[in-house]
Amino acid sequence: MNWLNSEAFTLFGQHIKWSDMIGNVIGLVALALGWRRSIWTWPAQFVSGLILFAAFATAHLSGSAGKQVVVMLVAGYGFWQWQRGRQQAQDGSIAVRFATWRERALLTAGAALGTLAVGGLFTAVPSLSWDPWPDAYIFVGTVVAMYAQARGMVEFWFAWLLVDLVGVPLTFANGFAFSGLVYVIYGALVLWGLRDWWLRSREAARPVMEGAPA
Numbered sequence: 001m002n003w004l005n006s007e008a009f010t011l012f013g014q015h016i017k018w019s020d021m022i023g024n025v026i027g028l029v030a031l032a033l034g035w036r037r038s039i040w041t042w043p044a045q046f047v048s049g050l051i052l053f054a055a056f057a058t059a060h061l062s063g064s065a066g067k068q069v070v071v072m073l074v075a076g077y078g079f080w081q082w083q084r085g086r087q088q089a090q091d092g093s094i095a096v097r098f099a100t101w102r103e104r105a106l107l108t109a110g111a112a113l114g115t116l117a118v119g120g121l122f123t124a125v126p127s128l129s130w131d132p133w134p135d136a137y138i139f140v141g142t143v144v145a146m147y148a149q150a151r152g153m154v155e156f157w158f159a160w161l162l163v164d165l166v167g168v169p170l171t172f173a174n175g176f177a178f179s180g181l182v183y184v185i186y187g188a189l190v191l192w193g194l195r196d197w198w199l200r201s202r203e204a205a206r207p208v209m210e211g212a213p214a
Helices: 017-037 041-058 060-086 101-124 132-150 157-171 176-203
Strands: 007-011 012-017
Touching: 007 157, 012 017, 012 101, 017 041, 017 176, 101 132, 101 157, 132 157, 157 176
Parallel strands: none
Antiparallel strands: 007 012
């Protein structure tokens, strides 16, 4: 498995690792599958998380590495959740919706408190991460985003956008140029996915007239 952490090629002076490239390409596939509301987004996210864990652990980025562990755990939860709810939409896929105000408050509070807790841990134990607060923000933000995705909430796309705002400069700064470029592509896919889920949530909420075709 050592070849995963070896250099694949150099691009614009940046050394691209195999693990960085392969893990993020699979991550892009997972995001596209999530956009299409395919249950296979979760196995793809699990494999991506496994490969990226090896990459970030080697670079001593504990927050980013720990994030991948959570990605794998939540991928299992998401697969189970979507397997249960995949027949809710008329096309046989997972139904999507906007979160309630209570759910939004809980997600926001969880993100804030989680970032403070994890950032405080990384600050108290410097060996865990040399860039504690951005690392903690990405770690917790990813957990929140994936949980919202597992619950079919449109807000998960907003959470990913907020993670990208910090993830792009952090990955470039830490030498993971391919991850940085992929985060930029993530941003575009997130915007398209947000639009699709937004429109589908409105269709799901629209009442069906009696006697009208479904």
